[in-house]
Amino acid sequence: xxxxxxxxxxxxxxxxxxxxxxxxxxxxxxxxxxxxxxxxxxxxxxxxxxxxxxxxxxxxxxxx
Numbered sequence: 001x002x003x004x005x006x007x008x009x010x011x012x013x014x015x016x017x018x019x020x021x022x023x024x025x026x027x028x029x030x031x032x033x034x035x036x037x038x039x040x041x042x043x044x045x046x047x048x049x050x051x052x053x054x055x056x057x058x059x060x061x062x063x064x
Contacts, residue, residue: 004055017049020057029060 032039033056
């Protein structure tokens, strides 16, 4: 199980970029933290999430 934003995902491995694309995230407008470490945007395509990982995805919101 992989925990993403508090939700358990039933998977033993999951490519980060594939997850982001399937769930409608724009990689340019988010930040990803995996196991309390920021994942650089340049590594999204190479990052494989594994069972036990805890991931937080935050979106940037503009306003005035």
